Amino acid sequence: MIQSKINGVQQTFNGDPEMPLLWYLRDELKLTGTKFGCGIALCGACTVHKNGEAIRSCVVAMRDLSGAEITTIEGLESKGLHPVQQAWMRANVPQCGYCQPGQIMQAAAFLKNQKKPTDEQIDEAMSGNICRCGTYQRIRAAIKMAAEGSV
Amino acid sequence: MTLIENVSRRSFLKGMVSTGALVLGACYYPEILRADGLPTDTPADRATLHPNMFVGIDTDGTVQIVAHRSEMGTAIRTSLPLVVADELDADWKRVKIDQAIGDPRYGDQNTDGSHSIRSFYDVMRQAGASARFMLIQAAAQQWNVRPADCATEPHVVIHRPSGRRLAYGDLAARAAKLPVPKKEQLQLKSNNQWRYIGKGMPSYDLADLCTGKALYGMDARMDNMVYASIEHPPVLGGKVQSYDNSEALKVAGVRQTIAIDPFKPPPAFQPLGGIAVIADNTWSAFQGRKKLKVVWDNGPNETYDSAQYKKELQETARKPAKVVRSEGDVDSVFAKGGKIMEADYYVPLLAHTSMEPMVALADFRDGRATIWAPTQNPQAAQDIVSKELGIAKENVICHVTLLGGGFGRKSKPDYVAEAAVLSKKIGRPVKVVWTREDDVKFDYYNAVAAMYMRAALGADGKPTAWLQRSVFPPITSIFDVDAVYGDPGHLQQGWTDVPFDIANLRVENGPAKAHVRIGWLRSVANIYHAFAVQSFADELAHAAGRDPLDYLLDLIGKPRTINFKDVDYPNYGASLQTYPWETGRLRRVTEMVAEKAGWGKRKLGKGAGLGIAAHKSFLTYVATIVEVEVNDQGEIKIPRVDTAVDAGLVVNPEITRAQFEGAAVFGTSVAKTGEITATKGTINQSNFSDYPVARIDEAPLQTNVYLVDSSAPPAGVGEPGVPPFVAAFCNAIYAATGKRIRELPTKNTNLGNKNKGE
Numbered sequence: 001m002i003q004s005k006i007n008g009v010q011q012t013f014n015g016d017p018e019m020p021l022l023w024y025l026r027d028e029l030k031l032t033g034t035k036f037g038c039g040i041a042l043c044g045a046c047t048v049h050k051n052g053e054a055i056r057s058c059v060v061a062m063r064d065l066s067g068a069e070i071t072t073i074e075g076l077e078s079k080g081l082h083p084v085q086q087a088w089m090r091a092n093v094p095q096c097g098y099c100q101p102g103q104i105m106q107a108a109a110f111l112k113n114q115k116k117p118t119d120e121q122i123d124e125a126m127s128g129n130i131c132r133c134g135t136y137q138r139i140r141a142a143i144k145m146a147a148e149g150s151v
Numbered sequence: 152m153t154l155i156e157n158v159s160r161r162s163f164l165k166g167m168v169s170t171g172a173l174v175l176g177a178c179y180y181p182e183i184l185r186a187d188g189l190p191t192d193t194p195a196d197r198a199t200l201h202p203n204m205f206v207g208i209d210t211d212g213t214v215q216i217v218a219h220r221s222e223m224g225t226a227i228r229t230s231l232p233l234v235v236a237d238e239l240d241a242d243w244k245r246v247k248i249d250q251a252i253g254d255p256r257y258g259d260q261n262t263d264g265s266h267s268i269r270s271f272y273d274v275m276r277q278a279g280a281s282a283r284f285m286l287i288q289a290a291a292q293q294w295n296v297r298p299a300d301c302a303t304e305p306h307v308v309i310h311r312p313s314g315r316r317l318a319y320g321d322l323a324a325r326a327a328k329l330p331v332p333k334k335e336q337l338q339l340k341s342n343n344q345w346r347y348i349g350k351g352m353p354s355y356d357l358a359d360l361c362t363g364k365a366l367y368g369m370d371a372r373m374d375n376m377v378y379a380s381i382e383h384p385p386v387l388g389g390k391v392q393s394y395d396n397s398e399a400l401k402v403a404g405v406r407q408t409i410a411i412d413p414f415k416p417p418p419a420f421q422p423l424g425g426i427a428v429i430a431d432n433t434w435s436a437f438q439g440r441k442k443l444k445v446v447w448d449n450g451p452n453e454t455y456d457s458a459q460y461k462k463e464l465q466e467t468a469r470k471p472a473k474v475v476r477s478e479g480d481v482d483s484v485f486a487k488g489g490k491i492m493e494a495d496y497y498v499p500l501l502a503h504t505s506m507e508p509m510v511a512l513a514d515f516r517d518g519r520a521t522i523w524a525p526t527q528n529p530q531a532a533q534d535i536v537s538k539e540l541g542i543a544k545e546n547v548i549c550h551v552t553l554l555g556g557g558f559g560r561k562s563k564p565d566y567v568a569e570a571a572v573l574s575k576k577i578g579r580p581v582k583v584v585w586t587r588e589d590d591v592k593f594d595y596y597n598a599v600a601a602m603y604m605r606a607a608l609g610a611d612g613k614p615t616a617w618l619q620r621s622v623f624p625p626i627t628s629i630f631d632v633d634a635v636y637g638d639p640g641h642l643q644q645g646w647t648d649v650p651f652d653i654a655n656l657r658v659e660n661g662p663a664k665a666h667v668r669i670g671w672l673r674s675v676a677n678i679y680h681a682f683a684v685q686s687f688a689d690e691l692a693h694a695a696g697r698d699p700l701d702y703l704l705d706l707i708g709k710p711r712t713i714n715f716k717d718v719d720y721p722n723y724g725a726s727l728q729t730y731p732w733e734t735g736r737l738r739r740v741t742e743m744v745a746e747k748a749g750w751g752k753r754k755l756g757k758g759a760g761l762g763i764a765a766h767k768s769f770l771t772y773v774a775t776i777v778e779v780e781v782n783d784q785g786e787i788k789i790p791r792v793d794t795a796v797d798a799g800l801v802v803n804p805e806i807t808r809a810q811f812e813g814a815a816v817f818g819t820s821v822a823k824t825g826e827i828t829a830t831k832g833t834i835n836q837s838n839f840s841d842y843p844v845a846r847i848d849e850a851p852l853q854t855n856v857y858l859v860d861s862s863a864p865p866a867g868v869g870e871p872g873v874p875p876f877v878a879a880f881c882n883a884i885y886a887a888t889g890k891r892i893r894e895l896p897t898k899n900t901n902l903g904n905k906n907k908g909e
Contacts, residue, residue: 033363
């Protein structure tokens with residue numbers, strides 16, 4: 001039995017402790033905003049926050065989440081839109097959009113500690129998140145917008 | 152030809168709009184889209200009328216527009232309805248978009264080949280204009296005034312002399328009783344009356360896409376559903392010889408395993424066969440699958456080795472082959488000798504790797520299959536499911552979810568058929584989920600291609616003769632096991648239409664047998680053809696000591712319309728009258744991009760170079776200049792890309808620019824790292840580890856897109872950005888390093904000053 005808090009709600013998990021968080025979120029809790037892309041932490045589509053830090057939920061087993069606070073795209077902002085989401089909309093970032101929950105969660109964690117990111121810092125923070133549609137230049141623009149608070 | 156008919160009482164629209172509302176269907180006779188290489192089962196062959204899209208107006212004023220094309224990131228689900236809304240003079244904020252199920256009455260639904268706008272632009276305008284016409288008639292009737300004295304503003308009809316106004320919602324019931332206007336009665340807006348066309352709108356789904364609410368195939372679910380993961384035969388055409396599922400069944404959550412029959416050649420869109428593990432959740436299905444022990448009979452493709460195959464293709468490319476276009480007399484010029492240039496180019500198999508792997512949910516019960524799938528082609532899904540299950544096509548209901556990328560892969564519904572077959576076998580809803588490894592190993596790859604180029608240069612350095620020969624396993628091989636030559640629909644892609652003004656010119660194609668499934672991938676044959684043609688042009692420019700831009704413009708020559716008499720050139724399914732091949736437009740984008748990018752004027756840093764390429768595909772003219780910086784270790788950065796685009800009339804400019812930005816990133820992946828190889832018939836790559844795609848730090852830092860202001864008929868925008876990018880990128884590498892890229896991907900060429908590992 002593993003107790004964790006997901007988007008502020010206490011949850012109890014009774015399944016295989018080896019199951020990655022991703023599948024618990026998607027298949028059991030029906031929180032499908034977090035996406036499956038590669039299964040081995042190479043693409044970032046499954047990015048969520050664990051105690052405020054960005055993690056790849058496809059490789060974090062439930063056994064390691066006892067007492068953890070998990071935030072998914074559904075819980076990023078309780079009211080309205082998070083500034084990163086607002087920036088994403090203003091910059092018209094998404095194309096197919098499948099990777100974007102992961103991109104947004106990665107960017108939101110990054111911007112907590114980084115108020116004025118350079119291109120190099122953005123590249124470093126975001127290079128674990130693949131966008132096959134190729135929206136990177138708008139992601140960069142949106143991150144700067146969100147950082148500047150100009151949304 | 153387009154007709155409009157009133158379909159208010161058609162049962163298949165039930166539930167879509169409230170009773171008594173006005174519903175219009177636009178009926179469309181599409182041209183045969185040979186560019187897509189589909190079997191002859193095209194919309195033109197099918198029956199009589201093909202309603203393609205519907206607009207409905209509720210009494211509360213809600214305008215319902217049906218999107219019949221699949222949304223995979225091009226915002227087509229927004230841009231086509233926007234055309235309807237404009238001609239209807241609807242307030243976009245009051246428009247609701249419904250996604251169509253697969254149904255031939257909509258016309259062609261295969262969202263492939265960059266033709267959604269051009270094929271349905273007129274139809275959408277007429278669909279909107281017809282509704283507006285009827286609303287005006289209804290208002291005039293109610294006021295007892297002349298319709299000619301009435302006009303519209305968004306969502307209201309206005310009687311101009313008196314200033315009276317009636318909302319669309321209040322007119323819907325009355326309008327529904329009126330006859331549908333004939334096409335000749337319609338008055339389409341003039342360009343300066345457009346509110347949306349040419350100005351555009353963000354994606355209808357934008358907020359959902361940024362909040363995790365958007366629903367993809369991966370997110371579909373039904374009560375009582377189980378999950379399946381399938382161990383496919385590692386070699387195409389292989390079969391299960393024997394298997395042991397005892398360990399798999401011990402995995403918690405695993406319910407059973409089911410064998411799926413191998414396909415009967417040709418593969419087309421049939422399931423590959425194999426062993427499915429059925430489980431209570433995705434993770435258990437994956438885990439159970441790892442415990443399967445399967446002995447395979449690999450079949451004849453076991454001998455396939457991509458390194459050996461490459462040699463064979465290259466040898467074939469050096470031999471005389473089938474002539475697909477010939478002008479003048481190439482042989483006699485070559486026989487005279489003089490300065491002859493020749494080069495071999497090579498592009499390997501490429502995988503799509505859309506971010507969402509293949510996935511589909513199917514529920515078979517009472518002789519009917521209901522599908523939820525991220526498919527580019529719901530009618531093809533209906534077709535294969537009906538064949539696999541032995542039920543009528545009408546009994547396959549295919550709902551189209553959002554697609555987490557498609558790039559052509561999701562036009563092939565093999566994964567949809569798998570879900571349907573399994574649901575029938577176990578009698579409950581089944582969701583088939585492919586892993587990334589499945590996606591990489593069991594793709595319909597973009598063809599591997601070898602090109603041989605040869606030119607004789609005159610005293611002025613310009614070619615007096617030009618020969619180009621390509622060899623690639625054709626896409627038609629998935630429908631015809633004996634197919635070895637390129638079909639006209641793929642040879643046209645940057646090959647038979649080489650636009651250079653050279654008196655003696657010959658285009659050839661040699662045979663190649665496929666050992667994997669070959670399929671469409673964003674830009675398709677244009678990728679390798681443009682790479683060869685535009686790289687060779689650059690090679691000739693340097694050989695002649697000329698500026699590559701000036702030389703390229705000389706090759707394109709004076710503005711003219713290319714004559715395809717006696718050439719099998721399908722023109723992407725469009726008529727050559729409406730969409731002629733105009734070299735002047737290619738010149739214009741080339742000159743435009745050169746000016747915008749500061750060609751010949753821009754100061755570049757150490758290790759930097761600019762490359763240029765110009766290419767028309769999917770009826771759109773594109774020229775691209777890429778700047779690369781190559782360091783001593785041979786690592787490449789792309790500080791800037793400039794792209795000029797003449798796509799005719801552009802409905803949604805911001806979305807269009809985004810497509811070309813994305814194409815530069817897609818092209819980066821193709822050029823730098825894209826490579827699928829096979830050993831003993833088995834694909835060597837598996838995931839983003841060994842099939843890497845461009846990440847943010849490798850992608851172009853800035854892509855500037857310039858759209859030519861044009862009133863020519865609309866053309867494609869999803870695909871045409873990739874081919875010129877790839878060639879311009881390689882030409883830039885030459886400018887930066889003096890190293891000529893003749894084989895992709897560039898990761899296989901040491902571009903550094905030092906030996907690798909030094």
